[in-house]
Amino acid sequence: MASVSNNYYEGVDAVSPMYEGEEKKDQDRAVWFPVSQTACVCDGVTSSPCAEEAAELVTKFSPALFSGDVEQSMKVISDLLVVLRTEKLHSEVNLVANMPVKMREILQETAREKARYSYQTTLVAAKFVLEDTMVVSSMVWCGDSVFLAFDSKGQLLASSPAGSERSKCAVMKTNNDLSSAKHSGNITFGPGE
Amino acid sequence: MNHGEKISRAEPGLIVFIVDDSGSKADPLPGTSDPKYQWVERFIGVILRELLAKSTELKGDTAKIKPWYYIYIIIYGSKPQVWAAGQMDIQAAVEKYADDGNSLCLGGKSGGTDAAAAFQKAYEYLKEAVKDEHFRTSFPPMVFHLTDGMSATDATPIAEQIKQLSTEDGNVLIVNAYIGTETNLNYRGPEDFPGYVDVSEVGPNEDNVRLFNMSSEAPACIRQNLIDDGIFPNIRERSRLFSDVRTKDMLKHVIQVVGSLGSRAERTTR
Secondary structure, three states: OEEEEOOEEEEOOEEOOEEEOOEEEOOEEEEEEOOOOEEEEEEEOOOOOOHHHHHHHHHHHHHHHHOOOHHHHHHHHHHHHHHHHHHHHOOOOEOOOOOOHHHHHHHHHHHHHHHOOOOOEOEEEEEEEEOOOOEEEEEEEEOOOOOEEEOOOOOEEEEOOOOOOOOOOOEOEHHHEOOOOEEOOOEEEOOOO | OOOOOOOOOOOOEEEEEEEEOOHHHHOEOOOOOOEHHHHHHHHHHHHHHHHHHHHEEEEOOEEEEOOOEEEEEEEEOOOEEEOOOOOEEHHHHHHHHHHOOOOOOOOOOOOOOOHHHHHHHHHHHHHHHOOOOOOOOOOOOEEEEEEOOOOOOOOHHHHHHHHHOEEOOEEOEEEEEEEOOOOOOOOOOHHHOOOEOOHHHHOOOHHHHHHHHHOOEOOHHHHHHHHHOOOOOOOOOOOEOEEEEOOHHHHHHHHHHHHHOOOOOOHHHO
């Protein structure tokens, strides 16, 4: 969440976890970078191992998305997540002691299968530039996270571009699939709109 | 009472298999040279592994199994027998299955077919299980009955009693799968199986009608899970949890119906 002050945005960071009964979920990240005036929300995919690491990495990387070629930057972070996934696929998994040999084999195989879907998160990131009465925003999103801008009365000013595809495909999926990634041109909004 | 609970460690799922192991199970499955009981064992093994995978959490470099599912298997011919230690969590069930050479020790050697006695056994177990603190608030148990028909006894009355049992989330569900029967429904395989909605679709065969009538209507979340998982992507609303099994592919998908247990209402909310 961010609000405008002295022609400058101020932001609030939010970090999970949340609890559902005994189950802890801690894979959501929301970060505001005041100097670069960028914001990012990553929503790690629950069923994906290491989703919290993915969300953490992508949010930290997000200001770099706007410093050059966006598609190239997206590919860099995606490649990193794929490398981490590959490492995970080839790493031994720790199991409880005294587990029978057959069960260990089954669980190692199960863990490898799950690792194929590791490091998945959605992403929505935006960079803001304040002009006299307008805000110019550039944004990147992938998966089903969205960007919404409201005025102080709660009126919606802008959102991820109309007709945006709210794909269920998470960012950085298997095989570097960035097909659902979107990058907007500049979007403007502000008082009076 | 709306079949809306998710499966979790606090509210685990309970699956009761009732597996017909009568003499005819030694006959080959249509289109294959292996006996029906071997295919049943293989595909039950597949679903046990899938349930284990769902219950396994990978955190960092550590894999941990959470007891999200409990299994109870009744094998019957002329007499019902409970497999292994009775109620087992998914880890214990997979271990036992693996220790027995990936087998449930079926063999089509259990004589005749007394389905009513097997359902009675299930009822005796379930009437206590639904009150157990493990399952009292869980998504209701699923009873999965797999047969190649021709039971000497009618399990309908006891099946009705089972369907009246409930957890706080709804009534126990009964699924019936009938290997090798013929029906009036025209479909090629799991990919276009529309499910049976009306008794006229199952044809005049008395066993078909009996098993159709015994079967629960699929709750909305089960139907959605079957579609989402690609088990039966074209299953219709209000379909009964009844399937005929014409091929080994259909048998695999039918057994995977047990993996649809539980609501996944928050799946897209992450």
